[in-house]
Amino acid sequence: MSEKPTTIKEIAQLLNISVSTVSRALHNHPSIGSGTISKVQKLASELKYEPNQTAIFFQKGKTYTIGVILPELSEAFFSSAISAIEDTAYKKNYTVLLAQSHDSEQKEKQLVEKMKNHRVDGLLVSIAKSTSSFEHFEMLKRLNIPVVFFDRIPPIPNIHYVACNMETGTIEAVTYLLKKGHRVIGLINGPKTLFASGERQEGYIKALVKNRLKYDPSLIANCDLTEEGTVAAVNKLLSNKRKPTAIVSFNDYVSLFAIRHCMRNHPDKIDFVSYANLPLINYMDNIPLASVEQFPALQAQKATDILLDLLNSPKSSPQEVQAYYKIIIESQLVENTH
Template identity: 35%
Template structure:
């Protein structure tokens, strides 16, 4: 088995009997190099399976044309759509995106930041993991003068530009809608984690109850990781109460789906006996039976704006720009799971 190291421009130069600098210029489409030489260099590079050293190029030019994007998980429609929105802007500017997943794991998030810095990315766009309470790894990015923009899950502990939807308003409008449909005993599925989006959704829930003079009942607020199985278990807890709720508003569509499964298994009518609403407008919500009322987070728009903000920071360089907080207005998507009237 061959033990030859990675092919370099010097290998191409030796094969063609030209200088390494000529090879470099040809690979970068320098107008001073003839078309014949460029063609020969590209052909030889392909034959030798030459792979450019992006880190070395970044050191030479001061740019890698790569952005690191960190999401808690890439298999959620919301995060995938935000990434799509980011790529729409980045690709038009000839930038590539590296997508990394933290899996809501703090240590993984720290390691990912370190790997992206070592890869010489031009900047980082991130949504903070549920379990992150120490932000030193993000402060390290800032200390190196590398642009950092946060989206969706953000924190006020970092002086950075942020893009989010108005989670409070989305939650308030959902609970208000349930009240207008005649619901008075409204449960809420939330997260125990100190993540801004869930705190704001809980605040919207409690404020809507207060404004409509409905007493807050802590038994009706169930904390979990908001996955499908969590929704199932949370619904089972609510059904054990002396008086079951007449509505459930979940801070996650997945937990709402779990609740729906349990209600259907027990022949509890939706929405006649229990109205049900979620949050995020995942694709499956329009196909459930009945279709699920939810809140659309305008994910592609969020990705577009996040990328635009990033490039504003990047172009400003050392001059910098004042950190901006962009809050998008959510849209309540009303479907049959809550329509009693």
């Protein structure tokens, strides 16, 4: 049988003082004499007294826990983000509760409900690729549970977010391929539900127009980011009347699928530029010429800073118009050397 934990009430009875005096003495309150503080803390140590965290949380109206919902914890991009979130949160004495949506809208909605029921103080979210309705986040807003989005941002107004500038990153990527002599450049984009897919398309169009080239919508193929979806997108682009000699692809995983498929099934050399600049590039035999760095750790760290700031700032009155954090980090094209 395990021993029952010592309570403040028991310490008070043994020292013949009030419960409130014990509580104050344990917190070194200035209204309590040093002798009493010393006696209380010595006895608490001897009896192995542990503060009742549940009671403290209830008293303060906080659990000092933040929830994190990401598409895939196994992806190097999100692993890097997790490390930054944990480092930033733990420095402020917050616990991190992690969960993954596996890129499912339904699972994401279930996780938001579970996080709410676990009484997290706030949430950090990178949305699933299939998420197209956002009432689960509206529910959190009504409950005054702050949410900060990063990397994958929902296309809705009045949200806090940190994102990488995918439009300028795409302009850099297309311009890089144009300088390499390519004139017919395809784009394997992500799902239309993702805000970043729209940014990539905008950047792609702007880069072509800026270089006085005609925009051809048939040179864009959206995919669901799976290997099968990527293969279908590659085949669509390479069966085009104007067959591309280079392709900008949604991320390094999509590039990996696409390059492998091209090596096996298409004899003509296709140059690729990708996004994310993940470590996996170093283990590929055939790699993209360059990759757009999206700084996942920096995005996650800034998002965590924002969430902690929201949690520790005085609550605004209902009449006040809330200001929303909108932080954009500039991407950077990184040329691959091996």
